[in-house]
Amino acid sequence: xxxTNIDYVPGLKITExxxxxxxxxxxxxxxxKDFLANLKNLVGGEIKGxxxxxxxxxxxAIERMILQAEDFGxxxxxxxxxxxxxxxxxAAEIYVYGTALKVS
Amino acid sequence: xxxxTSGLANLLVFVVLxxxxxxxxxxxxxKHFNSIVERENKFLYFPVINLPPQRLVEIGEDLQIENCFxxxxxxxxxxxxxxxxxxxxxxxxxGRLLSHESLLDRARREAILRLKEKAISQGADMLxxxxxxxxxxxxxxxxxxxxxSVEIMAYGTALKLKx
Numbered sequence: 001x002x003x004t005n006i007d008y009v010p011g012l013k014i015t016e017x018x019x020x021x022x023x024x025x026x027x028x029x030x031x032x033k034d035f036l037a038n039l040k041n042l043v044g045g046e047i048k049g050x051x052x053x054x055x056x057x058x059x060x061a062i063e064r065m066i067l068q069a070e071d072f073g074x075x076x077x078x079x080x081x082x083x084x085x086x087x088x089x090x091a092a093e094i095y096v097y098g099t100a101l102k103v104s
Numbered sequence: 105x106x107x108x109t110s111g112l113a114n115l116l117v118f119v120v121l122x123x124x125x126x127x128x129x130x131x132x133x134x135k136h137f138n139s140i141v142e143r144e145n146k147f148l149y150f151p152v153i154n155l156p157p158q159r160l161v162e163i164g165e166d167l168q169i170e171n172c173f174x175x176x177x178x179x180x181x182x183x184x185x186x187x188x189x190x191x192x193x194x195x196x197x198x199g200r201l202l203s204h205e206s207l208l209d210r211a212r213r214e215a216i217l218r219l220k221e222k223a224i225s226q227g228a229d230m231l232x233x234x235x236x237x238x239x240x241x242x243x244x245x246x247x248x249x250x251x252x253s254v255e256i257m258a259y260g261t262a263l264k265l266k267x
Contacts, residue, residue, distance in 0.1 A: 002172065002173070003173065003174040004172055004173075004174060004233075004261040005174065005233050005235065005259060005260060005261050006156040006157065006172075006232060006233045006261050007156065008158075009172065010157060010167075010169035010172050010263070011169050011170070040182055041182050041183070041184070041185070041188075041252075041253075042121065042124060042125055042128075042184065042185050043124065043125060043128040043129050043132060043184050043185075044125070044129040044132060044133065044181075044182055044183055044184030044185075044187065044207075045129070045132045045133075045136065045181065045182065045184075046136075046179060046180065046181050046182075046214070047180045047181070047182050047253055050180035050241065050253065050255065051178060051179055051180045051255075054178060054180060054239070054255055054257075055178055058176065058178070058257070062174075080174070082237050082257065082259070084237065084239045086239075086240070086241075092239060092241065
């Protein structure tokens with residue numbers, strides 16, 4: 001599966017396109033991690049627990065997008081974009097979308 | 105008398121937290137900036153641009169692309185107690201908030217560095233179409249214990265070139 005955020009796959013020809021595919025996930029903070037984050041807030045700096053949490057969330061959103069594209073029979077997703085929103089106190093939605101293509 | 109001493113104790117705790125935030129937070133920030141500058145110099149050879157590759161070809165660059173893949177780097181950085189109080193004061197007076205400018209600056213540079221490290225470790229030769237995205241975490245107004253932190257994500261397409 002080719003995934004790019006430019007609008008084509010270099011060196012390959014587009015043979016078919018399947019329209020928009022997307023994946024999303026809503027994540028809330030983990031209580032234990034949040035406790036550590038509050039301690040960390042006294043001295044500042046990177047909050048590793050949150051970094052891991054969001055990295056996982058982004059990977060999951062991309063994973064879901066790939067599953068959807070595979071259902072269509074696509075082998076590439078181009079021009080992917082991320083969109084995020086805080087939906088509730090301490091929770092965030094991560095949404096990723098792109099165009100599914102068949103390239104050869 | 106009792107109320108007076110408890111008020112004094114509260115003030116003392118506030119001042120101690122402020123001093124800890126200023127000293128330790130400042131030390132951590134300085135250390136982080138040193139490591140950022142060091143790694144930026146180390147990865148200076150790796151080109152990162154925010155143009156799509158066809159623009160480079162139009163300029164006249166000879167690009168022979170063998171492979172491409174998606175990479176991303178992200179970081180979450182929180183403010184310290186001293187910065188939080190400064191931010192609180194800025195709500196009244198407005199103006200530039202230098203303390204938070206440096207916070208965002210180091211978060212952004214760290215995210216781009218992580219992106220570069222990831223791309224290099226996966227064997228890329230250059231990175232095109234860099235984009236940045238922000239997510240502000242748990243910014244509740246009116247809550248004194250709110251953790252103000254920002255997530256910055258840098259992402260782009262890594263290219264492997266034919267040599």
